[in-house]
Amino acid sequence: MKYEGIYVAPTLVVDSIIFQLQAGALTVLLIKRNQEPFLGTWALPGGYCAAGETTHQAMQRVLLDKTGVNTDDLELTEQLYTFDTVARDPRGHAVSVSYMGLGKDLEPGSGPDLQSPAFFPVDDLPDLAYDHADIIAYAHSRLKAKLTYTNAVFALLPKTFTLSTLQAAYEAVLGRPLDKRNFRKKYLSLGLIEATAEMFKEGAHRPARLYKFCQPDLQTLERSFD
Amino acid sequence: MKYEGIYVAPTLVVDSIIFQLQAGALTVLLIKRNQEPFLGTWALPGGYCAAGETTHQAMQRVLLDKTGVNTDDLELTEQLYTFDTVARDPRGHAVSVSYMGLGKDLEPGSGPDLQSPAFFPVDDLPDLAYDHADIIAYAHSRLKAKLTYTNAVFALLPKTFTLSTLQAAYEAVLGRPLDKRNFRKKYLSLGLIEATAEMFKEGAHRPARLYKFCQPDLQTLERSFD
DNA sequence: ACAAAAGTGTTAAGAATACACCCATGT
DNA sequence: ACATGGGTGTATTCTTAACACTTTTGT
Structure with missing residues (x-):
């Protein structure tokens, strides 16, 4: 083993891909970033996972903080994939655990601390930060598969x-x-x-x-x- | 956001589930742990992921270090799941990214630094450390599914x-x-x-x-x- | 009466399953 | 000649896919 001295873990983040149906269309929950990088760009709600916190707990906390959506209102939550991203963050390398959530009649909150959360049709997304367009496409394909065998x-x-x-x-x-x-x-x-x-x-x-x-x-x- | 001061990431580890066929049986690669916890118990090869290293790179390094198996010799590698584990480690909470690998004619190395790597039939496993029996069962079920649609x-x-x-x-x-x-x-x-x-x-x-x-x-x- | 969505069956093609014997080789 | 695994076909059942009209309601 190599890490006998100080061990420094990579930055660990969580991202949520929350889907619901609205007016007959599949929509996904996005926020408008209020910090660099990608300030002002739409993105998936995500944030840091801290020591002592499971990734699932972090996802719940971050989702509530940034969008006002409570995971208790989701009918189904599933871990999607863990992405290694190089330039996700100014700190450099980060690992992102992503979760897919499904619900209905979800209302993004509104308030000064929230980051303008809103649902967008997956067929009509704005420009997105990072590789979030790819992540949404992947989540969508997983959701399609999930509907066919469950x-x-x-x-x-x-x-x-x-x-x-x-x-x-x-x-x-x-x-x-x-x-x-x-x-x-x-x-x-x-x-x-x-x-x-x-x-x-x-x-x-x-x-x-x-x-x-x-x-x-x-x-x-x-x-x-x- | 909460982490304006020092941010401490959870411990990040990677585990490999390496399958191959031997004498007509599906087998999985295990090591015998040479440290606490679970000293002397069979386990999946795994280890820490360090900052600046992707989880995939960490998996390759750890697999080679602990078993002598080179990921270049694997025909297929796929990320399996990311487990939040509470008592995985004396440090407390850890997050484990697991990878499944498939190959043939893989030879576990032998040497003083290696941890007695050996392939065991999945139907006849020894007692395993942590929740590794569950992880192997999960990997096996994913492999079955994978064989039916790919x-x-x-x-x-x-x-x-x-x-x-x-x-x-x-x-x-x-x-x-x-x-x-x-x-x-x-x-x-x-x-x-x-x-x-x-x-x-x-x-x-x-x-x-x-x-x-x-x-x-x-x-x-x-x-x-x- | 008409507009609007709900509800309903049949046929044909393709896929899945069950099943048993002959073939080529080495000893 | 016999033992061993390689190779092949058919009949039945189930699943899928294509397709159009009648019913019930509100206005």
Whole structure:
């Protein structure tokens, strides 16, 4: 072993990629940086992880501090990847552990200490600091995969939902239209959702049956979706 | 932001999970710890990541130092997961970035500085330090998944191989027998491998055709395997 | 009555599974 | 000639993909 004297660890940071659906589009939470480097540029919310703090705890703290979003309001959190970045920081080399979070009806806070948090459609992002555009693209591809082999959509939807809403969620994430009849047939055959007694009435058209997930936690599908 | 004074990063370590096939079994590289904690207990090769060093570089250095295995001899390396561990180390909290490596004909070195590196069948592991048994189980499950949706087997096989060898590799990783005719039909239909002109003669039976991968790098399958 | 979204079935093609015998070689 | 592993085909079931009209409601 080499480090018999003083051991100096690399800077450790955490970044969050928080997705939700808004107006039928998949959106991601960004902040406007209020310090150099990349002052004034949009970026993923991130910050330092301190000794004695797990990366997950650091993620929760940083997310709350910078965006006002509480991780208790997320339905699903998952570690994404750990990036080695050379010029992430004026200190030089840093290691960034990134987490993906999914939720619904998330409200970025507003206040002087927050960094203008806002959700942007993933198909219409502003210029981003660092390699954050790549990280978002990677998270998006992971999310697509996750929707095909798990029931992770539940984290993007309300407790009860119509089949059209469910299909729209898949279409928003996957970025392409799906056949209505095939979608319903297949999804119902998976046995993950069940009809409730309620209907959803809205507008001048036939009411829709409301469904719910049988189990509100992450399940792996045996037949992968699409 | 909280850390305006001195910032102290958590201890950052890297661990390697190196797999290869030996005598038809999937094996993983372990060392016998020569220090506390867990002195004398088998463990995954791991060590500190220092400032100025990427986690990947640290993994390469640590692996070579502790086992004599050179990462240049690995056919495939992939970051696995980053574990927050509380009691990993006498220093207290640590963050461990783990990498999975695949290779063939890997020879652990021997020498006074090395920590008795040896390959053990994943189905017959000794008692392990820390949560390394869990980490290996996780890596194994990721490897199984990887074999079903990519051509990652190439990293476990020689340049040319028979279909029986290929099937045996799948069976060793997945831990269950596969049907010979269906396996061949499906694998050949994927178009990832092609027959060479050579045959492999061995023993008192019909020689086997040797195949090779068309492209010797990682490909994602469109139809997932099995 | 009409506009708007909900709901519903069939057919055809492709993929997965189950299954048993002959072939080429060395001894 | 026999033992050993290499090599091959078919029938059945299940899954996927393509495709259009009727129903219920509010205005």
